[in-house]
């Protein structure tokens with residue numbers, strides 16, 4: 001999806017230029033080197049940028065050695081996927097303002113970069129703040145930085161995004 005196609009799509013979703021300008025999240029380009037990142041928690045195939053996948057494979061193995069079975073909930077998501085997700089929520093009756101509290105404006109999600117991972121471990125609900133109480137979360141807090149994965153949206157972050165203890169992004 002190129003820039004003008006995206007702009008047209010954003011208008012269609014009721015996302016105005018002012019809303020895009022007010023968005024504190026940077027624009028994220030889709031990577032050219034997407035590769036298979038294995039099967040996620042739900043049995044779906046996931047993809048990551050090659051650099052992030054290499055780091056993820058190493059981090060996953062290291063966590064496993066320490067007794068933590070960490071699963072992917074979501075990795076790469078295309079800009080088009082993000083548009084469709086928002087369309088669906090609009091069709092279900094949510095307003096665009098409500099939706100944008102938990103979903104980034106298409107083009108501005110770290111998941112477009114192929115470097116972001118939503119992770120899960122334990123018996124709790126995926127993508128829930130309770131993940132911060134899981135031993136795997138403590139492991140990630142201690143160790144993810146060694147693999148260049150960082151928590152993007154800590155509590156009270158400057159991006160206006162809810163606290164997401166499950167969302168980790170590779171930064172080299």
Ligand SMILES: [Zn+2]
Pocket residue numbers: 111116117118166167168
């Ligand atoms: Zn995420």
